[in-house]
Amino acid sequence: MNTNSNIYTLVYTTVIVVVVAALLAFVSQSLKSRQDANEKAETISQMLTAAQYGTKADLDKLSNTQKLEKYTEEIEKAFTIGLDGNVIRDLENLEVYGPKPLKRQNYNIKGGANKTGEPELPVFVFKNGRTVVPIYGAGLWGPIWGYISFETDNVTMGGAYFDHESETAGLGARIKDDPSFQAQFVGKTASFADANVVDLSKGGQIDAISGATMTSKGLDAAIDTWLAAYANYFSKEEE
Numbered sequence: 676m677n678t679n680s681n682i683y684t685l686v687y688t689t690v691i692v693v694v695v696a697a698l699l700a701f702v703s704q705s706l707k708s709r710q711d712a713n714e715k716a717e718t719i720s721q722m723l724t725a726a727q728y729g730t731k732a733d734l735d736k737l738s739n740t741q742k743l744e745k746y747t748e749e750i751e752k753a754f755t756i757g758l759d760g761n762v763i764r765d766l767e768n769l770e771v772y773g774p775k776p777l778k779r780q781n782y783n784i785k786g787g788a789n790k791t792g793e794p795e796l797p798v799f800v801f802k803n804g805r806t807v808v809p810i811y812g813a814g815l816w817g818p819i820w821g822y823i824s825f826e827t828d829n830v831t832m833g834g835a836y837f838d839h840e841s842e843t844a845g846l847g848a849r850i851k852d853d854p855s856f857q858a859q860f861v862g863k864t865a866s867f868a869d870a871n872v873v874d875l876s877k878g879g880q881i882d883a884i885s886g887a888t889m890t891s892k893g894l895d896a897a898i899d900t901w902l903a904a905y906a907n908y909f910s911k912e913e914e
Contacts (some may be wrong), residue, residue, distance in 0.1 A: 716742045718773040723749070724836040725822035726805045730854070731836060743769060751802045755795045758784075760907030763795055772797045774820050774840075777811035784904050796904055805833045808905050812897025815889040817841040819850065819897060823860065829909040830867070835860035837894065847890030856884060867906040872899045 821837030
């Protein structure tokens with residue numbers, strides 16, 4: 676075959692592309708179980724942080740297996756609810772809600788063209804009496820999410836942990852990196868009867884991050900949207 680011909684170049688390029696694509700697909704599939712395990716362990720450590728079972732730094736020192744064991748020891752019950760506050764189903768086999776399933780439920784809460792069904796919102800009740808629920812929304816550069824715990828009165832926040840995909844280091848990224856920001860949520864109350872369930876603003880109930888206006892507004896909107904979706908559940912628990 677003439678190696679200088681256009682046909683040879685085309686065939687050679689096609690073969691290389693197919694081989695590389697196959698290798699990448701194989702590697703991706705091979706690593707998927709490990710990636711899923713890492714994501715589950717990370718989600719669990721974030722929930723445990725919000726529930727005040729330790730600092731995120733301390734929980735990150737544990738192996739994935741140790742995180743799952745800690746969760747198994749401390750979780751009392753986990754289930755999903757609808758917007759009416761009624762239980763839909765129990766969560767089994769260490770099922771947790773990380774960014775991907777939270778994104779889908781965020782569409783369901785808001786409705787619109789991206790809605791995939793009726794909201795099915797997770798609730799995690801721990802043995803120390805704290806109930807953890809997630810939040811999800813949009814920051815300045817990408818998605819933001821997190822977990823907020825409530826004390827037994829169902830209005831007082833016991834802890835919080837937030838994460839992001841691509842917020843600006845030293846500014847919006849402080850929702851994750853600055854423990855003092857997250858510590859502001861402890862002891863504050865949620866006003867489930869108001870549109871502004873938690874006031875995250877400059878000088879507000881939760882002081883917004885200086886220089887990170889859009890991230891702060893995005894987090895505030897995410898918290899209000901998601902906690903409002905849990906309002907009926909918490910009001911039922913108070914009865």
